[in-house]
Structures are given as C-alpha cells and as structure tokens.
Amino acid sequence: MNRISRLFSSWNCIFLSALAVLFFLIVYPMFSIFMASFAGDAPGEFTLKHYYLVFKSSFYLKCLGNSIFMSFMATLFSILLGAPFAFFITRFKLPFTNTLRTLGTLPLILPTFIGAEAWLLMLGRSGFITRLLADLGIDFPGIAGWQGVVMVFTLQFFPFVFLMVAAAINSVDRSLEESARNLGAGPLRVFYTVTLPLISPSIAAGGLMVFCMSIENFGVPTIIGGDFKVLAEQAYSEFMNEMGGNPSMAGALSSILVLITLGITILQKSLVERKSYAMSALRPPEIHKLSRPLTLAAFSFCALLLILALAPFAVILAASITESRGPVMYYGHFSLDNLKAALQVAPRPIFNSFFLSTTATCIGMVFGMLVSYLIVRKKGISAYVLDLAMMLPLIIAGSVLGIALAATYNSGPIVLTGTWMILVLAYFVRKTPFSVKTTSALLQQIEESVEEASISLGVPPLKSFLKVVVPAMLPGIIAGAIIMWVTILAELSSTIVLYYGPWTTMTVQVFQYIGSGDFGPASAYGAVLILSVLLPLFLLNKILGKGLSPAL
Amino acid sequence: MAAIVLDNLVKKFADHAVVDHISLSVADGEFFTLLGPSGCGKTTLLRMLAGFTAPDGGDIRFGDKSIVKTPPHRRECGMVFQNYALFPHLTVFDNVAYGLKARKEPAPAIKTRVEDILRSVHLDGFAERYPRQLSGGQQQRVALARALVIRPEVLLMDEPLSNLDAKLRVDMREEIRRIQKGFGITTIYVTHDQEEAMAVSDRIAILSGGRLQQVGRPRDIYFQPANTFTAEFMGACALLRAEADLDQENAVRIAEMPLFLDIGPTPPPPFTLMLRPDWIEEAKDGVSQNRFRAVVQEAIFSGADVIYAVEALGCVMRVRFSAAKCDRLREEGESLDLCFAPRRPVVIRE
Numbered sequence: 001m002n003r004i005s006r007l008f009s010s011w012n013c014i015f016l017s018a019l020a021v022l023f024f025l026i027v028y029p030m031f032s033i034f035m036a037s038f039a040g041d042a043p044g045e046f047t048l049k050h051y052y053l054v055f056k057s058s059f060y061l062k063c064l065g066n067s068i069f070m071s072f073m074a075t076l077f078s079i080l081l082g083a084p085f086a087f088f089i090t091r092f093k094l095p096f097t098n099t100l101r102t103l104g105t106l107p108l109i110l111p112t113f114i115g116a117e118a119w120l121l122m123l124g125r126s127g128f129i130t131r132l133l134a135d136l137g138i139d140f141p142g143i144a145g146w147q148g149v150v151m152v153f154t155l156q157f158f159p160f161v162f163l164m165v166a167a168a169i170n171s172v173d174r175s176l177e178e179s180a181r182n183l184g185a186g187p188l189r190v191f192y193t194v195t196l197p198l199i200s201p202s203i204a205a206g207g208l209m210v211f212c213m214s215i216e217n218f219g220v221p222t223i224i225g226g227d228f229k230v231l232a233e234q235a236y237s238e239f240m241n242e243m244g245g246n247p248s249m250a251g252a253l254s255s256i257l258v259l260i261t262l263g264i265t266i267l268q269k270s271l272v273e274r275k276s277y278a279m280s281a282l283r284p285p286e287i288h289k290l291s292r293p294l295t296l297a298a299f300s301f302c303a304l305l306l307i308l309a310l311a312p313f314a315v316i317l318a319a320s321i322t323e324s325r326g327p328v329m330y331y332g333h334f335s336l337d338n339l340k341a342a343l344q345v346a347p348r349p350i351f352n353s354f355f356l357s358t359t360a361t362c363i364g365m366v367f368g369m370l371v372s373y374l375i376v377r378k379k380g381i382s383a384y385v386l387d388l389a390m391m392l393p394l395i396i397a398g399s400v401l402g403i404a405l406a407a408t409y410n411s412g413p414i415v416l417t418g419t420w421m422i423l424v425l426a427y428f429v430r431k432t433p434f435s436v437k438t439t440s441a442l443l444q445q446i447e448e449s450v451e452e453a454s455i456s457l458g459v460p461p462l463k464s465f466l467k468v469v470v471p472a473m474l475p476g477i478i479a480g481a482i483i484m485w486v487t488i489l490a491e492l493s494s495t496i497v498l499y500y501g502p503w504t505t506m507t508v509q510v511f512q513y514i515g516s517g518d519f520g521p522a523s524a525y526g527a528v529l530i531l532s533v534l535l536p537l538f539l540l541n542k543i544l545g546k547g548l549s550p551a552l
Numbered sequence: 553m554a555a556i557v558l559d560n561l562v563k564k565f566a567d568h569a570v571v572d573h574i575s576l577s578v579a580d581g582e583f584f585t586l587l588g589p590s591g592c593g594k595t596t597l598l599r600m601l602a603g604f605t606a607p608d609g610g611d612i613r614f615g616d617k618s619i620v621k622t623p624p625h626r627r628e629c630g631m632v633f634q635n636y637a638l639f640p641h642l643t644v645f646d647n648v649a650y651g652l653k654a655r656k657e658p659a660p661a662i663k664t665r666v667e668d669i670l671r672s673v674h675l676d677g678f679a680e681r682y683p684r685q686l687s688g689g690q691q692q693r694v695a696l697a698r699a700l701v702i703r704p705e706v707l708l709m710d711e712p713l714s715n716l717d718a719k720l721r722v723d724m725r726e727e728i729r730r731i732q733k734g735f736g737i738t739t740i741y742v743t744h745d746q747e748e749a750m751a752v753s754d755r756i757a758i759l760s761g762g763r764l765q766q767v768g769r770p771r772d773i774y775f776q777p778a779n780t781f782t783a784e785f786m787g788a789c790a791l792l793r794a795e796a797d798l799d800q801e802n803a804v805r806i807a808e809m810p811l812f813l814d815i816g817p818t819p820p821p822p823f824t825l826m827l828r829p830d831w832i833e834e835a836k837d838g839v840s841q842n843r844f845r846a847v848v849q850e851a852i853f854s855g856a857d858v859i860y861a862v863e864a865l866g867c868v869m870r871v872r873f874s875a876a877k878c879d880r881l882r883e884e885g886e887s888l889d890l891c892f893a894p895r896r897p898v899v900i901r902e
Contacts, residue, residue, distance in 0.1 A: 447635055447637055449633040449634070449635055449637035450637045450638075450639060450640075452602070452604055452624070452631070452633070452637065453631065453633060453637040453638075453639075453695075453698070454639070454650065455603075455604075455624045455625045456602055456603075456624055456625070456627070456629055456630070456631040456699075456708075457625075457630075457650055457651030457654060457698065457699075457702060458625050458626070458628075458651050458654040458655055458702065459625055459650075459651075459654040460623070460625050461623075461625070464625070468639055471641045472639075472640060472641055
C-alpha cells in the first residue's frame with residue numbers, strides 16, 4: 001500500500017462516508033423516483049406514458065411554461081434591481097451605506113411564503129392598501145396572479161444578485177480601471193469595457209441562484225398565484241393525492257423540474273465560468289462622490305427597494321398583534337391572543353422547529369467541515385467528485401427531494417418515512433452545501449504550510465487538523481452553522497412533504513393557517529419564526545463585527 | 553543531530569521526473585544548500601525530506617536509519633516555510649511551544665525552553681504578541697525558533713528569506729548562519745539566490761531539471777564550475793571557445809587572438825574557457841600578454857563597482873572594475889584595452 005494513502009487513511013474513511021451519505025440521501029432517492037417515472041402498471045414494465053401524459057396535457061404544459069416564465073421574470077427583475085443596488089452602495093458615497101448593506105441581506109432570511117402572506121395582507125383582494133385605495137375610489141384588483149409571484153420573488157431574491165455583484169466589484173483591483181483610464185478610456189467606456197465584463201460572471205451566478213430558488217418554490221405560487229399554477233406545486237399535489245397509489249406522475253414532474261435546473265446550471269457553468277477571473281483586489285475600487293441630485297437619486301432607489309423588500313417584516317409583526325377573525329383583520333385593534341395561542345396553547349411546532357433545526361445543523365456542521373477540508377486540500381479526482389456531488393442538493397427542489405426521500409424510505413429494509421429522523425436527514429443534506437461553501441471559502445485562504453508546520457513539529461495529521469485548521473476555520477464554521485440553522489427554520493418545501501402530525505413545524509403551521517385563511521395565527525407563528533431567525537443573525541453580526549454579507 | 557544520505561532519489565509528477573536519481577550525503581552539523589532556478593526540483597527534494605511528498609524511488613537516511621516510511625510528524629525535522637506558516641490564532645509563545653506540547657513536555661520545561669529560544673533569536677518581550685502584530689523579519693525568527701526549539705535532528709529551510717527586503721535578507725542570513733553554527737544542527741537550505749547560498753553554506757548542491765549538476769564548497773563551485781549551467785548560474789561569466797594554436801606552446805586562439813594559459817593540463821582543443829567579470833582588468837601600458845581590445849556597449853555604475861558590457865573576443869562579456877580605482881566612467885562606443893592573467897581562466901568540461 002502506498003505510504004501516503006496509509007497516512008491519510010482516516011481521511012479516506014471520511015471521504016467514503018461522505019459519498020455514502022450523498023448516495024443514500026440524494027443519488028439513490030433521486031434515481032428511484034426517476035426510475036419510478038418510467039414504471040408502468042405491471043411490475044418491470046418500462047413506459048414513457050407519464051412523460052407523454054405531461055406533454056400531452058395542456059394543463060401540465062401550461063404549468064411548465066408558467067414555471068419557466070415566472071423564474072425567468074424573477075431572475076430578470078432581480079438582476080435589474082440587485083446589480084444597480086450593489087453598484088451604487090459599493091462605488092458611490094451614499095449616506096448610511098453600512099446600514100443599506102446590512103438591510104440589503106435581510107430579505108433572504110424571510111421565509112418566502114411569509115413574504116407572500118404579507119403582500120396578500122397589503123395588496124390582496126381584501127388587503128389594507130387595496131381597501132385604502134377603494135376608499136379613495138381607485139379600483140385595484142389585487143396582486144394575485146403571476147405579477148404578485150414575480151414581485152415577491154424579486155423582492156426576496158434580489159439580494160443574491162446584490163451580494164455576488166458587490167463581492168465581485170470589490171475584488172476588481174483599482175489598478176485595472178486606472179490603467180484603462182490611463183490608456184484613454186472615459187468613465188463610461190471603462191465601465192462597459194472593463195468593470196462590466198469582470199463582474200458579469202457574478203451577475204450570471206446570482207441570476208442562476210434566483211432562477212433555481214424561484215422554480216423550486218411552491219409556497220409563493222400556492223399562496224399568491226391564484227389561477228397561476230406551476231410545476232413545483234403540481235409535483236407536490238400529485239404526490240399527496242396519490243400517496244397510496246402511483247407515484248409515477250409525481251416522479252415525472254419532479255424529474256422534469258430537476259432537469260430544467262440541471263440544464264440551466266450546466267448552461268451557466270459552461271457559458272460563464274470560462275469567463276470568470278480569479279482576482280483578489282489589493283486595493284478595491286475607489287468610492288466616488290456624486291453630485292447632490294445624483295446622490296439623492298441613487299439613495300432613493302436603494303431606500304425604496306429596501307422599504308418594499310422589508311415591508312413584510314413590519315406587516316407580519318403588526319398582524320401578529322392585531323385582532324383577527326379568519327381572514328378578516330381588525331387593524332388598529334391590538335390583541336395578544338394570537339401570540340398567546342402560538343406560545344402557550346400550541347408551543348409544539350416551535351419546539352419541533354428548534355429541535356429539528358438544531359439537530360440537523362449540528363450534524364451538518366461537522367460533516368460540512370470535513371467535506372470542505374477534503375474538497376480544498378485533498379485535490380484530485382475524489383475531491384472533484386465530492387465537490388460536484390455537493391452541488392446536487394442545490395439544484396434539487398426541496399419538495400422533489402422530499403418526495404424522493406419519502407417514496408424511497410417508505411418501505412424496504414430502512415423505513416424512515418413518518419419519523420422525525422427523515423426531516424433531520426432532509427434538512428441536513430439540503431443545507432450542508434451552505435456550510436461547505438462558507439467553510440471552504442475560508443479554508444482556501446489558510447495556507448497549507450500552516451498545517452504542514454504542525455505536522456513537522458510532531459503532531460499527527462488528524463490532530464493537526466483539529467488543533468490548527470479548525471480554529472482558523474471557526475468563523476466560517478459558525479457562519480455556515482447559523483445560515484443552516486436559520487434556513488432550516490424557514491424551510492417549507494421539503495417539510496410539507498415529510499412532516500407528520502406530531503412533528504408539525506412552525507413553517508407548516510403558518511402555511512396551513514394561510515391556506516385556511518387564518519391570517520392572525522399565521523402571523524403570530526410567522527412573527528415567532530422571524531424573530532428566532534433575526535436574533536441569531538443579529539448575534540452573528542455582533543460576534544463577527546461585520547455585515548451579514550461575508551457570511552451569506 | 554544526524555548526517556543525511558539521499559540514495560538514488562526519484563520523484564515523478566505525471567511521468568515527468570522532477571527529482572531524477574539524486575544521491576547526496578550531508579555531514580552531521582553541516583549547512584547544506586540546494587540551489588537552483590525555479591522548477592529545478594529543490595523544493596520537492598526538501599518536501600521529501602520533511603515527508604510531505606513521497607519519493608517514487610530511492611531512499612533517505614537520517615544517521616543510519618531509513619526514514620522513507622516514517623510519517624512526517626515522527627521525522628524530527630524542524631522546518632521553516634517560505635511563508636513562515638505561523639499559526640495565526642496562537643501567540644508567539646504558543647506558536648513556539650506548539651511542538652513541545654505535542655511532545656508532552658512538562659509546562660515549566662516548555663516555558664524555560666521557549667523563553668531561551670526566543671532570547672537567542674532576539675524576540676524576548678514578544679511572547680504575547682500575535683503573528684499579525686509582527687514585522688516580516690520578526691515572523692521569520694519566530695518560525696526559526698519554533699523549528700529549533702524541538703531540537704530536531706535536521707533543520708529544513710525553504711527559501712526562508714525570499715519574503716524579506718534586500719537589506720533585512722542580508723542581516724537575517726548572517727543571523728541564521730550564526731544560530732545554525734551555535735546549535736550545530738544539520739541544515740538543508742533551499743534557495744534560488746546564488747549569493748545567499750554562498751554566504752551561508754558549508755556546501756552547495758546545484759540542481760537543474762531534477763538532476764544534480766555539481767556539489768561542493770561555495771568557492772569551488774564559483775571558481776571551478778563543472779559545466780556551463782553551473783558557471784552561468786553562479787554569476788555572470790564569459791564562455792569562450794578556445795581553438796588550438798599551432799604556432800606556440802601553452803597558447804590557444806580565441807576569435808583568432810592568440811592567448812596564453814598557465815592552468816596545467818587542458819583537454820585537447822577546442823574546449824570552453826570561462827572568465828568572470830572581475831578576472832578581467834584594464835591593460836596597463838607595456839602589458840602585452842593576453843591583451844585584447846574591447847568596445848563599451850553599456851556602462852552601469854552600482855556604487856562600489858562599475859560594470860561594463862563590452863564587445864571583445866568575438867562575443868559580448870561583462871567586466872567589473874572597482875569604482876574607486878576608475879578615474880572616469882567610460883562612455884558607450886569608447887574602446888579600451890583589457891587583459892587577464894594566464895592563471896585565471898577555467899576550463900569548462902561540459
């Protein structure tokens with residue numbers, strides 16, 4: 001046996017177990033539903049019937065078209081709003097830049113379906129702004145439909161574009177623009193010939209995130225879409241309707257959904273990644289001072305965008321302490337009944353959310369730490385395979401993964417469907433990529449020689465990892481853990497498929513209340529959810545002493 | 553402390569031999585330098601000694617025991633990395649104490665030894681600082697202290713001075729030399745800077761393309777390079793093709809000029825002769841032996857010296873005069889007469 005491989009044999013075990021985890025929680029379940037989508041009525045029969053049904057049915061085709069249309073529009077608007085936002089606050093001297101930057105990341109932590117609920121409370125058919133307009137004699141039909149869906153997605157997802165573009169702008173060394181100026185290009189020409197090409201890969205990467213997040217989302221179209229039906233929603237309802245029978249149709253819809261995201265991701269990788277340039281700015285670009293009217297215009301743009309994006313927070317918090325009866329809100333009538341009911345009468349969902357989220361985060365933290373080490377340090381084929389495999393959870397819709405896991409572990413040697421463990425496993429595998437991302441980004445900056453120094457001073461490899469590398473990775477590990485914890489708390493799509501009675505979570509509870517039109521209790525749980533997400537992020541901000549942006 | 557033997561060492565990366573059958577022995581307590589341009593295999597060789605790269609063939613022995621199968625953390629090699637590799641989350645004290653704690657030394661002993669070594673690298677008073685609070689030179693000395701405090705059998709240094717500015721580099725290399733002699737520790741030092749190598753080393757191995765070119769004391773390598781690569785790598789030189797001179801004894805012809813040699817037996821002509829810039833002088837009136845005409849192409853004044861690139865003997869060569877002895881700086885295009893002592897030139901056999 002090779003000496004080196006013996007040396008790192010403990011790492012080989014970790015590598016194999018990491019692959020096993022990804023195999024059993026992603027590859028095998030996804031393969032199963034993919035195969036199930038070809039299964040005929042008789043055992044062993046292979047058929048394209050379900051795909052034929054999808055593409056023959058005008059309803060499903062419409063859903064498919066809607067899904068793509070809505071995701072495309074959300075991506076477009078997110079770029080149109082997020083990129084200028086990033087540019088303005090990184091390159092121009094605006095008042096309250098730091099506050100704008102911090103607030104700009106907040107929409108990401110608002111569960112999307114709660115955002116949808118808030119907009120329904122404002123601009124739905126009986127929303128308070130709609131009624132206000134009606135009192136003024138303006139007839140506004142409400143935002144239900146694709147416009148509402150695209151608006152909610154745009155306002156919640158533009159920070160993906162903003163964060164990536166801002167990071168890219170700050171990594172363009174000042175000397176590049178200066179040399180362009182020196183060669184005779186005017187400011188506008190520099191922007192189009194140097195700055196824009198350099199940041200365009202990041203715009204595309206942010207856009208891809210928005211597209212994937214939009215197409216997999218089914219809470220928002222369900223709540224605010226009205227007659228606008230999308231694929232993610234249909235896969236879920238097919239699966240739920242046919243729980244006892246034939247999961248093939250759900251399998252076919254899920255497979256189509258995954259293939260779309262996969263296709264878009266591959267397209268983005270092949271078109272854009274070739275053009276991305278590794279840079280680390282020694283001197284980030286200069287911050288320009290604009291004339292007074294221009295400053296005002298740029299600031300107003302940023303502030304207005306943030307007000308719209310953050311309005312749901314205020315609306316939900318206000319609604320949680322407003323008297324309500326079903327869908328009817330009595331604004332101005334203060335009441336603690338809804339919050340009391342959430343905290344005292346039915347605290348179980350709150351406990352469930354915290355318990356599941358904490359458990360999955362702890363596992364994911366350790367796993368993510370080891371995997372990012374393998375990816376960054378142990379180069380070669382195995383690291384490459386692992387790196388690719390870790391991308392899988394990102395392109396698979398939560399509801400699809402939920403369906404796959406539920407169908408796979410429903411019977412056979414391991415039965416997990418209908419236990420709390422399957423929720424933990426789903427959360428773990430879906431959110432660990434975040435942990436891997438934050439941790440490996442930090443690890444890349446730690447010189448390998450630091451570790452070798454420890455080994456040459458007499459500390460064995462694995463112990464060196466724990467004593468030298470882990471402390472240096474700690475900020476990344478903590479940031480990753482908090483992001484995992486927070487996004488799991490807000491996770492609806494896989495939960496709604498996998499939960500069962502006693503393990504109802506806050507998100508499911510909110511979603512069901514919205515579904516039955518009980519906006520008061522929905523807002524109360526929503527408020528608890530928002531506060532439990534905001535608090536740790538606030539702490540993280542204090543601990544790390546930076547904006548949320550590096551963590552996200 | 554131990555002598556080191558490299559026995560037919562081979563390392564290949566994708567069929568390309570970066571270390572190609574190298575055999576060397578380093579004496580106990582010797583300061584031995586691996587010198588060569590980037591990509592010559594010197595760092596790979598060092599990393600094989602440290603155990604971070606596994607050889608594909610051959611053997612490494614410390615003393616008389618083979619260490620090829622010893623994992624890096626049991627090799628007892630102190631290593632100083634090019635970028636110092638200080639642990640950013642630990643203080644200077646904890647950085648230096650790191651290896652001693654790994655060896656489970658008792659706390660009071662650790663404290664004494666760390667304080668002693670910090671004193672010997674002039675860093676007493678810096679124990680509670682963090683690496684980022686230190687200058688480059690100070691970080692360098694912490695790295696050295698950390699490697700030495702474990703009393704390793706062998707000290708390995710990978711271009712330890714390359715991140716320092718020129719003046720500090722000279723100070724630090726004297727410091728390293730002093731400390732190494734004080735501890736008497738067998739040291740393998742990697743650098744691409746031939747002047748630095750000559751200043752610190754007992755012996756130097758010149759590497760190129762993964763092969764050993766020459767091993768020897770600095771002055772032997774400088775004055776008696778084994779081949780043209782070594783000759784040129786160790787400093788500027790003129791390589792001249794010497795043809796047979798049929799008219800006179802002890803003479804050769806270079807560019808049709810008859811020149812006398814007094815360097816003992818030479819191979820049969822034609823062969824290559826080397827002249828370093830400072831072996832050539834301006835010919836005084838009346839000197840006729842080995843006198844030749846040169847035309848100045850470029851003049852560089854560098855303080856102590858004046859360096860001229862001149863066209864002479866059918867090629868362009870550099871000559872170096874002490875600036876103090878020059879009455880004036882020659883202009884481009886001016887001609888002057890040069891000469892060299894018959895004992896000076898060196899035959900390059902490859």
